[in-house]
Amino acid sequence: MKTSSLHPFRVIVAKEISDHVRSWRFIIMVGIIALTCFGSLYTALSNFGSAVKPNDPEGSFFFLKLFTASDGTLPSFLVFISFLGPLLGISLGFDAINTEHNRGTLSRILAQPIHRDYLINAKFVAALSVISMLFFALGFLVIGLGLIIIGIPPTAGEFLRIVFFLLASICYVAFWLNLSILFSVQFRQAATSALASIAVWLFFTIFYNMIVNLIAKAMMPPETAQVQYIIGYQKFILNLLRIAPSQLLNDAATTLLMPSVRSLGPLTMEQVHGAIPSPLSLGQSLLIVWPQLTGLIAATVVCFGLSYASFMRKEIRSR
Amino acid sequence: MIVLTGLTKRYGSFTAVDNLHLTIRKGEIFGLLGPNGAGKSTTILMMLGLTDPTAGTVEVCGINSTSHPIDVKRKVGYLPEDVGFYDDRTGMENLIYIARLNGLSAREAEEKASALLRRVGLAADAGKKTGKYSRGMRQRLGLAEVLIKNPEIIILDEPTSGIDPSGVREFMELILRLSREDGITVLFSSHHLHQVQQICDRVGLFVKGRLIAEGDIDGLSQQLFAGEYLTVKARIAGKNERLQDTLGNIEGVVSVRLQDGVYHVSCSQDVTANIADAIVRSGAGLLHLQKEEYGLDDIYNRYFEGGKA
Structure with a gap:
């Protein structure tokens, strides 16, 4: 043990991290995520030969295929992250504040010489660092295993793309984490806040697409409509889809992991005309997904801001 | 502090x-x-x-x-x-x-x-x-x-x-x-x-x-009980109309209240002997005399239960 005295903020963060790591629900979530990731890695590797085609513009980026390739039996790494990530975020945050309150520890901690926001900030920082460590560990394990099995090291560009993809997924999980922290400040019962977070998650993963489809059908322009009109319609539908955070992550991840993707919206023949079917540079790919990344970060910050404000105004009573 | x-x-x-x-x-x-x-x-x-x-x-x-x-x-x-x-x-x-x-x-x-x-x-x-x-x-x-x-x-x-x-x-x-x-x-x-x-x-x-x-x-x-240091409860046999006034005139008595045939006399000092004397002299039969000093229990009752009502 260290003998120097730590800043109280770091003491809380350390305690929260050790709480997370010891908790059964975290161990279970990690187990599920690790298993599915290695499952998807296995399927990606087992038909790796067919995934890499000659004359593919992404041919030089076949390492990235580890994260996106799938033979249809198991979804890819990317799909698993966008599906299980929210659950991980929710499971780390849904009882952040209300359990402290119900156990009677909140007033006790706040009676110590610390600022009130230390507690909520520390909860966020602790959960976020746990998530980051987990994701980077998983991502690098996938890289390492791929390296052993394929035998060809990734290029620097590929490595950076993977790092950015991991960062984007961390932002995505951070959004769900903050949403569940917000609910944990708002609702007295941990079960209520967990259900509320899961309801939002289900809404965005299942029902939101259905609703957008309904709108899309209702607004479908006739086939004889002018090109601008059809493009406008498609853009509108895409933007509707992008309200869902998972769509933002998908957009960002596909662009980062498939360097040949040059636009996330519809492209006309004139725009494509003259373009060489070659991969984009990392900088260009990042430029394309910049709005998506900003959107994810903004949603995260809004949720955190709301929970911060309502926590600071909360009346601290014993139980 | x-x-x-x-x-x-x-x-x-x-x-x-x-x-x-x-x-x-x-x-x-x-x-x-x-x-x-x-x-x-x-x-x-x-x-x-x-x-x-x-x-x-x-x-x-x-x-x-x-x-x-x-x-x-x-x-x-x-x-x-x-x-x-x-x-x-x-x-x-x-x-x-x-x-x-x-x-x-x-x-x-x-x-x-x-x-x-x-x-x-x-x-x-x-x-x-x-x-x-x-x-x-x-x-x-x-x-x-x-x-x-x-x-x-x-x-x-x-x-x-x-x-x-x-x-x-x-x-x-x-x-x-x-x-x-x-x-x-x-x-x-x-x-x-x-x-x-x-x-x-x-x-x-x-x-x-x-x-x-x-x-x-x-x-x-x-x-809390300024002027009401203690209460003397006296039960008497028979009725005596003037007794209430007589008791009220004793020095040190703050108030006299008749309740179910029992006189509740609030005093600012201990005048129990005078009260007993007055009752006996008035001709009424003194059956029971009880002195009650106020303790914290009474504070509690008076203020807390009163506070809830």
């Missing part, structure tokens, strides 16, 4: 604490006595700066709690009502965590925590998870936690609720000993009159957000 000036807290139209003035001196044990919902906890939260007052100021050790809560919380140990711990950690771990939040290093925290656990009699249970602690043990652990920051003041909010009588006695003795040995100022809130009576130097009576009286226990009953 603690100075409250014109302290007021309103929740919407409900006034929880109403224009409270109170001074607590260094080294004393002050009891805040009042029924549930009288505003005791709200007052305590304002002293710690956990709740902002609507009006008035709180000064603890000369520091304004509302504007500098951190400095206040460094000097004040607070044991909330129904204290909670991290149930999946041991008593020792819980204590070390709090110690480190107060800026102690890991080694200091550990030394201090084990010393304090010994002091509150929990040394044998230090390695047990707090989820398995009994109510009394939790309160003692709470007290250890309060002491770990070397406080100048400790504030205990209903520390004895839910503990069995022998546990209460032990706990009160522990508080008393700590206060005397270390010269710590103690503020103690309770709705149990007898516990307050046992250890407190001074008592403040708190009803509906107002402090109706403060002082030591003798001073308190004089303050």
Whole structure:
């Protein structure tokens, strides 16, 4: 043990991290995520030969295929992250504040010489660092295993793309984490806040697409409509889809992991005309997904801001 | 040590604490006595700066709690009502965590925590998870936690609720000993009159957000029953119309009330003999004469149960 005295903020963060790591629900979530990731890695590797085609513009980026390739039996790494990530975020945050309150520890901690926001900030920082460590560990394990099995090291560009993809997924999980922290400040019962977070998650993963489809059908322009009109319609539908955070992550991840993707919206023949079917540079790919990344970060910050404000105004009573 | 000036807290139209003035001196044990919902906890939260007052100021050790809560919380140990711990950690771990939040290093925290656990009699249970602690043990652990920051003041909010009588006695003795040995100022809130009576130097009576009286226990009953020192109850045989006036004219009698054939005579001094004499001389047969002095029980009944009605 260290003998120097730590800043109280770091003491809380350390305690929260050790709480997370010891908790059964975290161990279970990690187990599920690790298993599915290695499952998807296995399927990606087992038909790796067919995934890499000659004359593919992404041919030089076949390492990235580890994260996106799938033979249809198991979804890819990317799909698993966008599906299980929210659950991980929710499971780390849904009882952040209300359990402290119900156990009677909140007033006790706040009676110590610390600022009130230390507690909520520390909860966020602790959960976020746990998530980051987990994701980077998983991502690098996938890289390492791929390296052993394929035998060809990734290029620097590929490595950076993977790092950015991991960062984007961390932002995505951070959004769900903050949403569940917000609910944990708002609702007295941990079960209520967990259900509320899961309801939002289900809404965005299942029902939101259905609703957008309904709108899309209702607004479908006739086939004889002018090109601008059809493009406008498609853009509108895409933007509707992008309200869902998972769509933002998908957009960002596909662009980062498939360097040949040059636009996330519809492209006309004139725009494509003259373009060489070659991969984009990392900088260009990042430029394309910049709005998506900003959107994810903004949603995260809004949720955190709301929970911060309502926590600071909360009346601290014993139980 | 603690100075409250014109302290007021309103929740919407409900006034929880109403224009409270109170001074607590260094080294004393002050009891805040009042029924549930009288505003005791709200007052305590304002002293710690956990709740902002609507009006008035709180000064603890000369520091304004509302504007500098951190400095206040460094000097004040607070044991909330129904204290909670991290149930999946041991008593020792819980204590070390709090110690480190107060800026102690890991080694200091550990030394201090084990010393304090010994002091509150929990040394044998230090390695047990707090989820398995009994109510009394939790309160003692709470007290250890309060002491770990070397406080100048400790504030205990209903520390004895839910503990069995022998546990209460032990706990009160522990508080008393700590206060005397270390010269710590103690503020103690309770709705149990007898516990307050046992250890407190001074008592403040708190009803509906107002402090109706403060002082030591003798001073308190004089303050509250000014002019009504004791009541003499006399049952007489037969009826005597003029007796009420006769009794009222005795010097020292404040009021006379006839209820179910029993005269209730409130006196400002002990004039029982004169009353008995007057009754006998009036020709009525004196059946029963009882002298009732006001104690804290009556304070309790009169103000608390009156306060609820």
